[in-house]
Amino acid sequence: MGNRDDEYDFLFKVVLIGDSGGRQDDKGSIWDTAGQERYRAxxxxxxxxxxxALLVYDIAxxxxxxxxxxxxxxxxxxADNNIVIMLVGNKSDLRHLRAVPTDxxxxxxEKNTLSFIETSALDSTNVEEAFKNILTEIYRIVSQKQIADRSAHDESPGNNVVDISVPPTTDGQKGNKLQCCQSL
Incomplete structure (x- = not known):
């Protein structure tokens, strides 16, 4: 059995969606379910x-x-009405092929109340920051909800606590560095 430092304090489910390429015949099509009853479940x-949710597009x-x-x-x-959505422009390393202006x-x-970041999974630019930022925003919202729930129920613990995953760093300090198992 591992010691307490190896365990997670929180666990969040964050989904990854968007077109991974210019075509609709790859990963993106799995969730292209419009009008297809059999895929609703x-x-x-x-x-x-x-x-x-990390909503990813290719800047090129x-x-x-x-x-x-x-x-x-x-x-x-x-998805849930309160889901936190981050728009992610990936492949920022392809500056010479940019087709989507950052602005x-x-x-x-901003118009759709999403957070925004540009990343490069190839050279790791902003990948860690993207996960840190969305987890920080989720944690802020969940914390506020827990406080509101406890106030409404005479300080009793909330029944719908959402767990969030913030893995410990190699030196055992939690929350300073996120490890990513799936690149954008």
């Missing part, structure tokens, strides 16, 4: 319990950015 299961493929609005509608239709994406995010 899969879609519901994927989003069930999620408190955060404008079509992936155009499809963000459709992905956002799917989130609004299937345009940032403005879209």
């Amino acid at each position: 899969i879609t519901s299961a994927y989003y069930r319990g999620a408190v955060g 493929k404008h079509l992936t950015y155009e499809n963000v609005e459709r992905w956002l509608k799917e989130l609004r239709d299937h 345009e994406a940032r403005a879209f995010a």
Whole structure:
């Protein structure tokens, strides 16, 4: 049995959606469920319990950015109303092939109350920051909800505590460094 420092303090479910490329015949199509009754249960299961979503597009493929609005509608239709959504422009290392201006994406995010970041999974730019930022926002919202729940129930512990995963660092200090098991 591991010691207490090896255990997680919190556990959050954060889903990853969006077009991973310019085509709709890869990973993205799995969740392209519009009008397909047989996939409704899969879609519901994927989003069930999620408190955060990373909505990813490719800065070098404008079509992936155009499809963000459709992905956002799917989130609004299937996910919890309070889900925290971060718009992620991936492949920021492809500066010479940029097809989506940063300012345009940032403005879209602000208009739709999303947080925004650009990342590069290739050279790890902002990948850790993306996860840190969304987890921080989720934690802030969950903490506020717990405080509100306790106030409403005479300081009794809330029954719907949401767990969040913030792994310990190699030196045993928690919360300073997030480890990522899936690249954007």
